[in-house]
Amino acid sequence: MYAAVVHALGEPPRYESVPEPVPAADEVVVEMLAAALYPLVRSFASGGHYTGGDALPLVPGFDGVGRTAEGKLVYVPGMEPPHGTMAERIAVPRAALMPVPEGLDPVAVAAAMNPASSAWIALRERARLRTGESVLVLGATGNAGRAAVQLALDLGAGHVVAAGRDPHGLEAVTRLGAHRTVALDGSDEEIATVFGAAAADADIVLDYLWDRPAQLAADGILRRRADLTRTLRWVQVGSAAGPDMTLPSAWLRKADVLVSGSGLGSISLARRNAALRELLARLPALTPATEIVRVPLADVEGAWESAVRSGSRIVFVPAGGDEDPGASEALSDREPARP
Ligand SMILES: NC(=O)c1ccc[n+]([C@@H]2O[C@H](COP(=O)([O-])OP(=O)(O)OC[C@H]3O[C@@H](n4cnc5c(N)ncnc54)[C@H](OP(=O)(O)O)[C@@H]3O)[C@@H](O)[C@H]2O)c1
Structure with missing residues (x-):
């Protein structure tokens, strides 16, 4: 063979x-x-x-x-x-x-499972999304980010903001239902300002990028956040933009910010497998992203x-x-x- x-x-x-x-x-x-x-x-x-x-x-x-x-x-x-x-x-x-599940194309399932599971596990197991909450997806134009927009809405998010570089990808996530987009285009100050305007009151950030875009998002959000005691659950899922970022200590004192991660080591294998089975059962109801x-x-x-x-x-x-x-x-x- x-x-x-x-x-x-x-x-x-x-x-x-x-x-x-x-x-x-x-x-x-x-x-x-x-x-x-x-x-x-x-x-x-x-x-x-x-x-x-x-x-x-x-x-x-x-x-x-x-x-x-x-x-x-x-x-x-x-x-x-x-x-x-x-x-x-x-x-x-x-x-x-x-x-x-019956009727699914094996190739479509193989394409969907990794990106969709990243969002499914991050939203359900790590962020514990509640109905009506507001979600910002950083890196929404990639496969995982598109799935995150779709699944956040499917799981009951009230407002979803999609941030990314690719303009066609931002149009695609708008078609998937994102309420607002942030283009990662412009000076640091411009991008942080747009994040502040679009996502200052987010409950959850699903971060597929890290590095500069994550810094600008956090800066913009914390500058404009109306209630700094409203918990911001930041879930680190990928580092497509870079492996490191500077996290000023003041950001963790000036507001209620919880930083966690979602990856192979962050939940038990038993919980991960249970989540994957739930996601497989959900796939027939989802439009391919x-x-x-x-x-x-x-x-x-x-x-x-x-x-x-x-x-x-x-x-x-x-x-x-x-x-x-x-x-x-x-x-x-x-x-x-x-x-
Ligand atoms: N922890 C987990 O469970 C898990 C699971 C799946 C994926 N991931 C991670 O999540 C990340 C995305 O995965 P994926 O499957 O979506 O990959 P992908 O389909 O290849 O998409 C990559 C994404 O990263 C963006 N990107 C790359 N470099 C960037 C930069 N310098 N600045 C801003 N955006 C940048 C791309 O933007 P453009 O659209 O503009 O090119 C695109 O949105 C990867 O780091 C991957 O390892 C983690």
Whole structure:
């Protein structure tokens, strides 16, 4: 059988012949149908993820959708390196498999689950969103940010502000229902002022960016906040703009600000898996927020280095998958997002 195989950290995987998986007593073999490429997958394959791990060779791919020998469509969550999902067949602990609701396209599920789960877990488990609350999404034009706008509304947010760089992406999140947008365009003072005008009374910030945009958002919000004792729950989810930011100590004293994070280490595996099952059950009711770029797994090496248009996601389909005629158009030379 064939798989994508990384032989040197940071190098793209090669499509090559590998031995069939041999399942342990508690494992089953799953025939993979779709596995998405996103910042975490790239990060594992470069050895740069905070959970560590640099074993080689590695098969990349963190999650995906496949079929069991009994013909059941299943979601495979959280395969850590070196045993990833970008292979024709993989061995997975039986208990880890999650049923995919009837009628869903495996490729669409593979595209949606990582971005949607980032928002689902952050909003429900970390921010504990309550009906009617106001949410600011920083980095709303990417896959995770678009899902965050959609899920915040779906979970009952009363007001959603979407902030990002890409004007087309900001139009897209407005179509998804965002009440207001903030363009990350202009001088620091201009951007902070717009954040203050649009989101001063936010209850929750879902932050996919960190670095300068997060600093400007916090500055703008805290300057204009009407009630400084109204709790601001800032949930750090991604660092697409950069890994560090300056957090003036006064910001944590002048207002009631709670800073937390949402990632692989911030909730237990049991809670994470329960949240993923809930999200899978919710998927049929949600409009897809991601534009899918379907690429045969055989083309993994060439597609790996390409980034795609804002809000699009590469999904690799093993042998037999249909190639997306628009795939090469959607691939571009932009820098992929930081994990
Ligand atoms: N903790 C978790 O559970 C979790 C789960 C999923 C993702 N994440 C993280 O969340 C982040 C976004 O993931 P994604 O799947 O949405 O990636 P993506 O689809 O590639 O989108 C990347 C986003 O980051 C924005 N961006 C990149 N550089 C920027 C900069 N310098 N300033 C402002 N915006 C910038 C892009 O803006 P443009 O649209 O203008 O290009 C886009 O909105 C990544 O850091 C990822 O690792 C975390």
